[in-house]
Amino acid sequence: MKAWILDNQAKINEKPLKLVDEYPTPEPKYGQVRIKVKYCGICRTDLHIAEGDLPLHKRPIILGHEIAGVVDKVGEEVKRINIGDKVGLSWLYRTCNGCKYCISGWENYCPYFISTGWDVNGGFAEYVVAYEEYVFPFNDIPLGLDDLAPMMCPGIASYLAYDLANPKPGDNIGVIGFGPTAYYLLKIANYSGIDVYVSTRSKHHMEVAYENGAKWVGNILKEDFPKKLDAIISFPPVGEIVEKALRNLKHGGVLVLTQIASTPITIKDYSNIWGRTIKTVHNIRRESAYKMLNLAKKIDLSIEKAIFKFEELQDAMILVRRGEVKEMNSVVKID
Template sequence: MIPKTMKAAVVRGPGKPLKIEEVPVKEPKGNEILVKVIASGVCHSDVHAALGEWDVPTLPLVIGHEAIGHVVALGPYVTSVKEGDVVGVPWLNRACGHCGYCASGHEVLCGDQDNSGFSVDGGHAEYVIADANYVGRFPKEGIDFYEMAPILCAGLTVYKGLKTSNLKPDDWVAISGVGGLGHLAIQYAKVMGYNVAAIDIADEKLDFAKENGADITVNAAKTDPWTFLQEKVGGVHAVVITAVENEAFKDSHKGLRRGGTITPLGIPDGSVEMPIGPTIMNEYTLRGSVIGNRQDLQEAIDLAVRGKVKTRVTKAKLEDLSDVLDKLKNGKIIGRMVLEISQPV
């Protein structure tokens, strides 16, 4: 039986502390489904939303956009999923479905979209509402819910970023930042046939990068990584930046081969500087990449389900979320934090 209320992580306004509150469980309408959350991954975007660093359009708000669980109720128009199915509720909660972006597979650019844990309530709760057309699909058996939750954002983000970085098998890609996104980026890159150079400022994380398949590593606190890459491999074909510090973006073009691509995925304050002359003469590309469409999502999930990609997970309770966010903001987490919301059935 579905309860009338649930525990949820609620943000009520900028500067106001995040609280675990008892809130109503909503009924699904139209093409919506109600998902009983088993696990919910914690993303750095949750830090921005919880601390008022982003202009959140909807308050109060339940944050979180990496929730996985069982479908327990259907809206009247739902035909694509059934009660008992295992689904994931990603950042892209819904889009309009009929604009030029949606029609061409670029629904992440739709001007009429809702985002989980940002414009609509997200998954750091016992139950979450989702659009049946936009959830990720998982098998009912044989999966680790906690390892799969981060694929819904972290995994999808790096997978799409790699796909759009103009790479081909046996190319070199530098993954800057070996955190929650970075360790998954290394694994996806290896599955896609690329050579990987991992960059970080902590030896512990560089050891972690090697465990995840990095071919070479460089500590940017001790060695200029871009000079190192030019000397070691003749430069890389792409730099994918998952770090959230401005320093990680500085001079990154200097590590590229001619025709190379920089794909920023981490979102710090500030801007990326690209010198016009070298950019033109060497045909560098600065390539924005935001999440991924539904096809990207399912591809990223399927690789993880097949065991090609494995998330390093540390579990925590919903009640510990504020402490988790603080650790995440200060770079004290290796891999990904995932909240234990309920037990799989």
């Protein structure tokens, strides 16, 4: 099969990924299905792995964990998924199913968490195999596969971040950095009657935030939020933002950090953190995905996206790295 493989990490503009035609097509094992990948979203995490911010766990590795496609083959004892089903696969490839985190539904903390596109091959290829319990059925969701691919990472992460922030009716929450996860979070909050204050540097993202119901849009690098907030969800992997965000929280407020890596975080003035709580989004869990897919049946969760050809993946990643993709999300189409 055709696949993009990563053997040696390097800055993305040095083009560390290689496109190969003859990568062995995977066969579904016991309990697994094979997905003919139709769309796979490009994530910052793919860049972190390609560039060495995160260590290489497998060599070569096929990146990509925002996968939407159609099942073309099933292994033994597959019961829930059928050939021809539209499905998704996320960063959550598998967990142990036996530890206290797995048993309580917080499998995102499982010490044996296996990540798609990091520990095992991901979706920047024609085919990927996955365990049926970790595959999300899409058959009754009124969205195209191009919109369902980004649901598999930003979509799921947004619900997890929202649940960690845990806003109550009448609360006001802030979002710093307005990428796809923040976009979905705004949609969830609006649906739940929570006002959202958005900070972003991008003029286009400011417009998208307003169009989608943000209460206030500004840039906290230049000004504080207009009021103290009950929770803030922050996306930029920039340590200096943390103290700024904490300063904008009420006492009792929660700051949720969503990034997978960050520059060093320092807090100079203890009064800014006193009385606040910092939480972090660590991996994802299936419950968040099911909540998100359920919401997709009630409200429009389509997202503005740039669609790239499969052969253009590496160039697209370079554009994402430089912040030169105007659209909210970037997706690769695999024919």
